[in-house]
Amino acid sequence: MFVDSQTIKGIALRVGFDDCGISDASVDDGNVSALESWIAKEYNAEMSYMERNIDVRSDLRMLVDGAKSVISVLYSYNTDEQPDHTDFRIAKYALGRDYHFVVKEKLNAMLAEIKDICPDADGRAFVDSAPLFERYFAHKSGLGFIGKNRCLISPKLGSFVFIGELVVNFESDYDMPLDQTCLGCNACIKSCPTKALTFDGINSAKCISYQTIEKKDGIDDDVKSVIGNRIYGCDACQDCCPHNFSVPKKSGIILPEIKAFSPEELEKMSNHQFQKKFADTALLRAGRKKIAGNRHNVKTQNLASQQKTAQQ
Ligand code: B12
Ligand code: SF4
Numbered sequence: 445m446f447v448d449s450q451t452i453k454g455i456a457l458r459v460g461f462d463d464c465g466i467s468d469a470s471v472d473d474g475n476v477s478a479l480e481s482w483i484a485k486e487y488n489a490e491m492s493y494m495e496r497n498i499d500v501r502s503d504l505r506m507l508v509d510g511a512k513s514v515i516s517v518l519y520s521y522n523t524d525e526q527p528d529h530t531d532f533r534i535a536k537y538a539l540g541r542d543y544h545f546v547v548k549e550k551l552n553a554m555l556a557e558i559k560d561i562c563p564d565a566d567g568r569a570f571v572d573s574a575p576l577f578e579r580y581f582a583h584k585s586g587l588g589f590i591g592k593n594r595c596l597i598s599p600k601l602g603s604f605v606f607i608g609e610l611v612v613n614f615e616s617d618y619d620m621p622l623d624q625t626c627l628g629c630n631a632c633i634k635s636c637p638t639k640a641l642t643f644d645g646i647n648s649a650k651c652i653s654y655q656t657i658e659k660k661d662g663i664d665d666d667v668k669s670v671i672g673n674r675i676y677g678c679d680a681c682q683d684c685c686p687h688n689f690s691v692p693k694k695s696g697i698i699l700p701e702i703k704a705f706s707p708e709e710l711e712k713m714s715n716h717q718f719q720k721k722f723a724d725t726a727l728l729r730a731g732r733k734k735i736a737g738n739r740h741n742v743k744t745q746n747l748a749s750q751q752k753t754a755q756q
């Protein structure tokens with residue numbers, strides 16, 4: 445079975461994606477070795493899910509019956525919008541509606557349109573939810589290159605993009621990886637506040653994104669002191685990247701509940717109220733208690749630095 449790539453790409457743009465590329469579903473072993481050596485260094489910290497299903501990652505037929513191709517899509521979340529209160533920072537990716545919903549809905553709409561054209565076509569939609577080398581497939585399908593900040597960088601859109609995929613049971617005409625590479629300026633490595641980003645990958649245990657979202661308990665002391673006012677995720681290694689300096693930005697991304705977000709409110713809310721108010725957002729992943737703890741850390745650090753300045 446074969447579906448023409450231009451038809452697929454037309455559908456992708458029509459449902460609202462910013463770019464689309466297609467590759468076969470095979471996986472280069474280099475990904476598995478890179479992942480295994482990353483795990484051996486314990487760079488996955490407590491994200492034990494990264495140690496599981498490595499066989500599935502390297503053979504997508506274990507994920508989707510008869511997997512032949514991967515249709516990768518990019519959805520930009522690049523914006524200048526910010527919450528009204530400026531004494532804390534939420535990473536850009538969490539300002540809008542939870543990307544798991546946004547990207548998956550669009551992918552499912554795409555699959556439905558493809559099935560209308562080719563009734564035997566089938567597949568499954570994924571976004572940050574399965575054992576799948578997402579940046580590898582985006583790169584393989586010509587959508588961008590992987591930078592020293594470990595993000596997929598699109599020459600057209602920059603790196604503030606989500607990656608999603610349809611793993612499908614048909615063939616298409618495949619794209620080639622780009623010749624272009626990262627500028628190698630090392631600004632990302634120099635800008636990383638915790639030195640989590642190294643020349644041999646990200647040590648998640650030190651990454652602010654991990655510490656403020658994924659880590660179950662509080663923030664480690666060595667990270668606390670350099671975290672600045674970040675209470676959810678971190679954009680430092682992308683904000684500094686020249687590939688993000690002159691790419692299109694979107695407006696109308698930020699949700700009203702994030703725009704008006706007040707961390708103080710978290711203290712007064714029950715978990716249930718939090719879940720109801722932020723049901724559409726990515727903040728649910730960390731939960732009320734974790735974010736309130738992150739906020740408490742920012743306040744304590746600010747107080748400590750004010751006291752230090754007063755003593756000088
Ligand atoms: C675990 C994880 C994290 C961890 C670890 C980050 C990391 N870079 O690995 C933590 C919690 C720290 C994290 C943070 C963030 N994440 Co995250 N995360 C993931 C996840 C689930 C897996 C990433 C992974 O496989 N890591 C494993 C290591 C080994 O990867 P690596 O060192 O870069 O090596 C890979 C390649 O470079 C390649 N490789 C390396 N060497 C070689 C050699 C050869 C020969 C070959 C062939 C290949 C190869 O192999 C590896 C696997 O493909 C993906 C979703 C997914 N399923 O892919 C999202 C994902 C990477 N995250 C995403 C986002 C948005 C973020 C944050 C920006 C969120 C934020 N603002 O706080 C930060 C950015 C941090 C950063 N600079 O990467 C997006 C990135 C989009 C993009 N443009 O690239 C993804 C793709 C989710 C999505 N679907 O959109 N994340
Ligand atoms: S997200 Fe922040 S802490 Fe994590 S590697 Fe990038 S700059 Fe460093």
Ligand code: SF4
Pocket residue numbers: 591592593594626627628629630631632633684685686687
């Ligand atoms: S900041 Fe420089 S080294 Fe880092 S990803 Fe961007 S271009 Fe590459």
